[in-house]
Amino acid sequence: MTVEAFAPAKINLTLHVTGQRADGYHLLDSLVIFADAGDRLTLAPSDGLSLTVTGPRAAGVPTDGRNLVLKAADLFPDGQGAAITLDKHLPAAAGIGGGSSDAAAALRGLSELWNRPLPDAQAVLSLGADVPVCLAPRAVRMRGVGEEILDGPRLPDRMGLLLVNPGLEVSTPAVFKALERKDNPPLPHPPGWSSAGAMAHWLAEQRNDLEPPARRLAPEIRQVLDAIAATEGCLLSRMSGSGATCFGIYETRAQAEAAARIIAPAAPHWWVQAASPYSAA
Numbered sequence: 001m002t003v004e005a006f007a008p009a010k011i012n013l014t015l016h017v018t019g020q021r022a023d024g025y026h027l028l029d030s031l032v033i034f035a036d037a038g039d040r041l042t043l044a045p046s047d048g049l050s051l052t053v054t055g056p057r058a059a060g061v062p063t064d065g066r067n068l069v070l071k072a073a074d075l076f077p078d079g080q081g082a083a084i085t086l087d088k089h090l091p092a093a094a095g096i097g098g099g100s101s102d103a104a105a106a107l108r109g110l111s112e113l114w115n116r117p118l119p120d121a122q123a124v125l126s127l128g129a130d131v132p133v134c135l136a137p138r139a140v141r142m143r144g145v146g147e148e149i150l151d152g153p154r155l156p157d158r159m160g161l162l163l164v165n166p167g168l169e170v171s172t173p174a175v176f177k178a179l180e181r182k183d184n185p186p187l188p189h190p191p192g193w194s195s196a197g198a199m200a201h202w203l204a205e206q207r208n209d210l211e212p213p214a215r216r217l218a219p220e221i222r223q224v225l226d227a228i229a230a231t232e233g234c235l236l237s238r239m240s241g242s243g244a245t246c247f248g249i250y251e252t253r254a255q256a257e258a259a260a261r262i263i264a265p266a267a268p269h270w271w272v273q274a275a276s277p278y279s280a281a
């Protein structure tokens, strides 16, 4: 039996940093959605555990024990063998949780392949603050350092997404370190929306508190935000996570695809991807 597991891109529609724990980790209040663009894992029975990384974004991704997929496999106390192929489509260190989503997909896939329960919540969190939210991809509100997952608001039935990364890796710890204020206001109650326009209007009043420090470290983020905002039909452009990937919201996927066709040829070293929201549930 071979198991397939999809690792969708994570998007922080908002990312409010509301405090800091004694251990240095920051308290977040974030609306998280997923896109139907992502990495693909194939897991096949095997005597030993192995990982092969393929695909357009494989370069530079570790294939040894540093890869979060193998760290995820280590969390199963009585894990058996598996030959895992990770087909990499998402840029790494990009604020869209590529490694975290791969780890979560590996946990789901290995649990199915080995017929074993998922590791406990604390163990899952030890892989990274973003791994719990990636375990069951859907629209949620994420709080704590990432371990508190609440049902998200109703999303519009129709919406287009555009993801653009300028080809820079931005270090998450460096961005948190460059953050000036750590006690910013939390998110107001998200009401739910019947149109992408209404959602974007509400989101425009909210923030990604990591955007200013990330822009100081990587000024090209400004150009990415401007390029997205200038496309026809763009309702909102904002950075996701600690960057440098930025997203645009559109009424339709067709508009997001048209925007991708404008931006991609003008910036050949940027990663440009149109998408729709993805939900596993």
Ligand SMILES: C[C@@](CO)(OP(=O)(O)O)[C@H](O)COP(=O)(O)OP(=O)(O)OC[C@H]1O[C@@H](n2ccc(N)nc2=O)[C@H](O)[C@@H]1O
Residues within 6 Å of the ligand: 012, 015, 024, 025, 026, 027, 028, 030, 094, 095, 096, 097, 098, 100, 127, 128, 129, 130, 131, 144, 145, 146, 172, 173, 176, 240, 241, 242, 243
């Ligand atoms: C910022 C976020 C927002 O969703 O997204 P990305 O930019 O990674 O996509 C996440 O919180 C990132 O999660 P993840 O990348 O899994 O973080 P971890 O590996 O646990 O931590 C990397 C480093 O980020 C900082 N960190 C992370 C999460 C958090 N709540 N507070 C922090 O201060 C710490 O300096 C930590 O050493």
Ligand SMILES: Nc1ncnc2c1ncn2[C@@H]1O[C@H](COP(=O)(O)OP(=O)(O)O)[C@@H](O)[C@H]1O
Residues within 6 Å of the ligand: 061, 062, 066, 067, 068, 069, 091, 092, 093, 094, 095, 096, 097, 098, 099, 100, 102, 103, 130, 172, 241, 242, 243
């Ligand atoms: N499966 C993986 N895919 C991508 N990067 C990985 C993976 N496993 C470990 N890494 C390491 O994790 C770092 C952060 O990658 P990623 O999780 O994509 O970043 P972010 O959390 O900022 O979105 C990379 O620089 C890479 O060295």
